[in-house]
Amino acid sequence: MSELRELYQEVILDHNKNPRNFREMTPHSHHATGHNPLCGDKLELYLKIENGMIEDISFIGSGCAISTSSASLMTQFLKGKSIKDTRKYFECFHDLVTGKPLSDNDLEDLGKLAVFGGVQEFPARVKCAILSWHTLINALETTNETAKTE
Ligand code: ZN
Numbered sequence: 001m002s003e004l005r006e007l008y009q010e011v012i013l014d015h016n017k018n019p020r021n022f023r024e025m026t027p028h029s030h031h032a033t034g035h036n037p038l039c040g041d042k043l044e045l046y047l048k049i050e051n052g053m054i055e056d057i058s059f060i061g062s063g064c065a066i067s068t069s070s071a072s073l074m075t076q077f078l079k080g081k082s083i084k085d086t087r088k089y090f091e092c093f094h095d096l097v098t099g100k101p102l103s104d105n106d107l108e109d110l111g112k113l114a115v116f117g118g119v120q121e122f123p124a125r126v127k128c129a130i131l132s133w134h135t136l137i138n139a140l141e142t143t144n145e146t147a148k149t150e
Contacts, residue, residue, distance in 0.1 A: 008115040015069035020076045021058040032142060034061075034135030036127050041067035045135045052083050059132065066116075066125050071132035073113055083140060089113075090133050096120075097129045 025046035034043045041063030048056040057075045061068075078086055092106045093113055099120035107114055119125040 005118065008118055011073075011112060011115045012065060012069040015072040016065035019059075019068055019072040021072065021079070022060060023058050024060055025056060025058045028056075030139040032135045032139035034131045034138070036063070036067065036131045038124065039064055039067065039128050041128055041131050043067070043071055043132060043135060045071070045132065045139055047136075047139055049083065054078050054081050054083070054086065063131070064128055066119065066128040067131050070116060070129045073115070074132045074136070077111065077113055078136075086136070086140070090137060093133055094130060097126050 024044070025048065027048075028046040029049045030047040032045050034045065035041070041061070043059050043061030043063065045059045046057065047054060057078055059071045059075060061071070078089070081089070089110065092102060092110055093116070094100075095102055095106075096110065096114065096117050097119050102110075116129045119129045
């Protein structure tokens with residue numbers, strides 16, 4: 001178990017040090033800002049969605065290791081996925097970090113995102129881990145306009 005924990009920590013530290021898809025995106029079709037005042041995490045999330053699929057996804061921002069690595073892993077995970085599946089993954093990830101039991105299938109679907117299962121023991125960290133996901137849902141629900149080039 002402690003070996004697993006170390007492996008998880010390595011993944012989180014790696015993505016914090018070297019966040020994937022860390023850039024502004026122009027043009028984009030969807031965008032939202034996320035803020036977790038409890039910890040000071042801030043992020044801007046950008047998406048390019050075509051035909052119900054996430055063609056591209058990126059973020060910028062500053063925050064703790066958990067929020068940065070969670071956003072990094074999320075963008076890596078969601079690229080090429082459909083919006084429909086994305087909502088399902090959000091539910092699974094939410095259950096994972098809040099300590100609700102997940103089926104083996106759901107856990108398998110989450111892949112590397114399972115590293116965040118450990119945060120359920122640290123309630124203050126749950127908001128850090130899920131910030132990028134809430135920002136994603138906001139982006140999907142609030143901005144349905146066509147690509148902008150600002
Ligand atoms: Zn945080």
